[in-house]
Amino acid sequence: MLTLPITQHYMILNWIAVGFYIVSTFFFTLELTFQKEWAIKPAMASALVGLAPHSVSILGRWWEASHGPYMAKYEILTSIAWLTVLLCLITVWKIKRLRAIGVFVMPLCFLMMVFALFTNPGIHRLPPSLRSVWLVVHIIFNKIAAGSMIIALGTSILHLIKEKRPDRPMAARLPAAEILDAYTYKFVSFGFVFWSVTIGAGAIWANEAWGRYWGWDPIETWSAITWLLFGLYLHLRYFFRWSGNKAAWMMIVCFTSSIFTLFILPFLSGSIHSEYFK
Amino acid sequence: MKPPTAYISPLIKPKVVIVLFILAAAAISLGTLIPQIGSASPAFFEHWRRQSPRIYFMVDLFQLNQIFTSGWFLTLACIIELALGYSIFRQFVNNIRKKQGAPPSAACREAIPCATPPSWDRIAGPLKSRGYSPQHQDETFYLFAKHPFARWGSLILHSGLFLLITAGFIHLTFQQRGFAQIIEGRVSSGREEMFLSTSLGLLQKRFDPGFQTLLNKFTHSYWDTGSIKEINSSILLFDDSGSVSPREETVAVNHPVTYKGVRIHQSYEYGYTVSFMLTKPGGKSTLTHFPLYNPDTPGAPWTGGGGFAKSPYFFTIQLFPSLSRKSPSQGHPILYLRVSRPGAGQVFDGLLPPGKSILLDGNLLQFFRLSWWSGLIYEKGSDMPVAYAGFGVICLGAMLMFFFSHREIYVTMQDSEIKIAGWTKRDRLFFNEELAEIKKDIARLC
Numbered sequence: 001m002l003t004l005p006i007t008q009h010y011m012i013l014n015w016i017a018v019g020f021y022i023v024s025t026f027f028f029t030l031e032l033t034f035q036k037e038w039a040i041k042p043a044m045a046s047a048l049v050g051l052a053p054h055s056v057s058i059l060g061r062w063w064e065a066s067h068g069p070y071m072a073k074y075e076i077l078t079s080i081a082w083l084t085v086l087l088c089l090i091t092v093w094k095i096k097r098l099r100a101i102g103v104f105v106m107p108l109c110f111l112m113m114v115f116a117l118f119t120n121p122g123i124h125r126l127p128p129s130l131r132s133v134w135l136v137v138h139i140i141f142n143k144i145a146a147g148s149m150i151i152a153l154g155t156s157i158l159h160l161i162k163e164k165r166p167d168r169p170m171a172a173r174l175p176a177a178e179i180l181d182a183y184t185y186k187f188v189s190f191g192f193v194f195w196s197v198t199i200g201a202g203a204i205w206a207n208e209a210w211g212r213y214w215g216w217d218p219i220e221t222w223s224a225i226t227w228l229l230f231g232l233y234l235h236l237r238y239f240f241r242w243s244g245n246k247a248a249w250m251m252i253v254c255f256t257s258s259i260f261t262l263f264i265l266p267f268l269s270g271s272i273h274s275e276y277f278k
Numbered sequence: 279m280k281p282p283t284a285y286i287s288p289l290i291k292p293k294v295v296i297v298l299f300i301l302a303a304a305a306i307s308l309g310t311l312i313p314q315i316g317s318a319s320p321a322f323f324e325h326w327r328r329q330s331p332r333i334y335f336m337v338d339l340f341q342l343n344q345i346f347t348s349g350w351f352l353t354l355a356c357i358i359e360l361a362l363g364y365s366i367f368r369q370f371v372n373n374i375r376k377k378q379g380a381p382p383s384a385a386c387r388e389a390i391p392c393a394t395p396p397s398w399d400r401i402a403g404p405l406k407s408r409g410y411s412p413q414h415q416d417e418t419f420y421l422f423a424k425h426p427f428a429r430w431g432s433l434i435l436h437s438g439l440f441l442l443i444t445a446g447f448i449h450l451t452f453q454q455r456g457f458a459q460i461i462e463g464r465v466s467s468g469r470e471e472m473f474l475s476t477s478l479g480l481l482q483k484r485f486d487p488g489f490q491t492l493l494n495k496f497t498h499s500y501w502d503t504g505s506i507k508e509i510n511s512s513i514l515l516f517d518d519s520g521s522v523s524p525r526e527e528t529v530a531v532n533h534p535v536t537y538k539g540v541r542i543h544q545s546y547e548y549g550y551t552v553s554f555m556l557t558k559p560g561g562k563s564t565l566t567h568f569p570l571y572n573p574d575t576p577g578a579p580w581t582g583g584g585g586f587a588k589s590p591y592f593f594t595i596q597l598f599p600s601l602s603r604k605s606p607s608q609g610h611p612i613l614y615l616r617v618s619r620p621g622a623g624q625v626f627d628g629l630l631p632p633g634k635s636i637l638l639d640g641n642l643l644q645f646f647r648l649s650w651w652s653g654l655i656y657e658k659g660s661d662m663p664v665a666y667a668g669f670g671v672i673c674l675g676a677m678l679m680f681f682f683s684h685r686e687i688y689v690t691m692q693d694s695e696i697k698i699a700g701w702t703k704r705d706r707l708f709f710n711e712e713l714a715e716i717k718k719d720i721a722r723l724c
Contacts, residue, residue, distance in 0.1 A: 200672065232296065
């Protein structure tokens with residue numbers, strides 16, 4: 001009988017989840033592009049079914065590695081994808097008029113997973129500085145922030161599509177531009193709260209681990225820059241009533257900054273944080 | 279003469295606030311783009327200065343190589359602090375002054391014709407079912423509010439930021455921090471001289487912890503992958519006065535110890551200490567310790583060196599603790615020693631096993647002991663509680679601001695019509711949708 005190491009088991013489970021997410025994307029696209037109302041149910045069902053093997057693989061990995069999904073590209077990307085799919089499903093289920101975000105969010109999630117699967121699925125052991133309850137808080141809130149920012153990105157892109165080609169049938173299926181704009185603001189605010197907690201918990205953890213809560217480390221600094229950019233976005237909306245395309249582009253700039261902070265900077269700089277994404 | 283607020287109030291004008299945001303983000307991003315003193319080696323800056331003297335001159339002139347302690351950055355931080363302080367004050371005054379019972383001028387008004395006006399209780403029904411509670415009532419006017427506490431969210435968030443920047447200033451002024459290499463079995467002096475490096479606030483002259491530290495035992499372990507798993511230092515802390523009995527503690531990464539207001543952290547720095555005993559022909563002995571540094575690559579030797587105390591000798595040391603480097607007890611340590619003396623050049627170049635001796639110009643040099651040193655960080659400051667409070671308050675404020683939307687609905691009944699007006703700061707679109715639903719529900723009651 002063929003026996004596979006446990007690592008292979010959760011890799012297979014992840015690939016199964018990717019398969020379901022691709023199916024889900026197909027149905028979401030069908031619903032939006034070809035106006036097939038019925039396709040929304042299979043889209044949500046396949047995403048929900050995909051979440052099951054995805055969850056089992058994350059838990060299996062957690063059990064095997066003896067630490068949460070926050071070490072190395074594989075764990076970070078698959079867990080962010082898991083949380084984003086969950087947030088997307090909750091959003092589509094609770095806010096009917098936002099069901100089109102699946103078209104952008106689901107492919108982003110399965111691409112993150114595929115990228116993770118082709119990188120370094122080997123287990124990385126935790127250095128002593130990363131064993132802290134504050135780190136767990138820091139990471140959980142960061143993933144929620146990342147998930148809500150991805151959804152805000154989806155609503156921003158949909159907004160830009162709606163504004164650019166309002167006469168297209170696909171655009172006609174989308175909610176009104178103001179509604180998409182309002183939801184972008186909602187998800188950015190939601191993400192902003194979680195990003196704030198991320199920085200706060202990270203600072204407390206840094207103080208326990210290194211004896212300083214802020215050290216101008218590149219990732220710390222860029223995390224603060226991203227927070228400032230989101231703060232700028234919220235102030236521009238509040239003071240200058242920024243909305244529509246301007247606000248959507250500003251959101252894309254903020255999102256790019258968060259991606260740069262989380263995923264690109266660890267490769268560019270010798271930061272004490274870099275170890276988590278190597 | 280203008281009141282002081284006349285000079286500060288422009289700082290909270292929307293355009294100025296946006297400019298401050300952009301300046302802050304740009305300044306701190308420069309700090310990561312340009313190598314900073316402290317994060318890059320002095321050799322790097324010397325090389326840069328020689329390669330591009332003009333660019334380096336400009337960088338140095340504008341303190342771009344030490345942005346976070348530069349005059350212009352601190353001035354910017356002061357301006358932001360002032361703006362925040364004034365904004366908090368204005369928000370506080372506005373929140374306190376907000377009159378109950380009068381809709382703001384921005385509130386929208388729409389009349390619902392109502393031939394037989396329902397009772398106030400019936401009107402309150404659709405509002406209460408949506409989470410609104412009555413705040414004020416008279417014969418013709420009713421005020422309902424949802425999440426009225428959320429109006430303090432912005433003030434709380436800005437107060438948190440204010441606290442955070444205050445903590446930064448306290449840190450800059452009063453911080454005391456030092457890094458010490460403590461050798462197993464040795465007691466630190468408890469004075470500033472024990473530190474290899476210190477970082478002091480502008481108003482601090484010295485950092486004397488006021489107690490001594492004895493390193494009982496240093497332990498560390500590795501994962502099967504070769505990465506570090508645990509680093510622990512078992513220490514004994516002695517009060518300088520001698521009135522308190524010594525306290526035994528274990529410091530580990532993420533588990534600092536506080537003693538007499540000083541927090542002791544375990545750093546990632548550790549290594550071997552090679553101790554030599556030099557005995558002169560007259561019988562007088564001198565013991566000197568050489569801490570060695572952890573090599574970056576596995577299998578590479580641990581290196582160190584320096585002048586031997588009370589002698590003209592200079593030592594260059596390479597230690598191969600064992601074949602695996604991970605445990606000195608599993609293999610035999612190999613010490614490769616080079617000793618030089620001014621005027622005579624190299625006087626010894628060879629291997630020295632533990633416990634063995636060699637002759638140096640008639641002096642007996644013994645490889646006396648091999649032990650560990652542990653890098654401990656000592657830190658004292660009053661900024662930490664302020665910073666923690668700042669982070670907590672920011673999170674609370676952000677939650678109040680964005681998870682709860684303060685909404686007010688005003689209902690007036692005059693003659694045969696009901697007027698409904700609403701007001702909110704955020705989520706206007708969703709509020710308008712909710713208001714439209716409420717109007718429909720109330721219209722059904724007529």
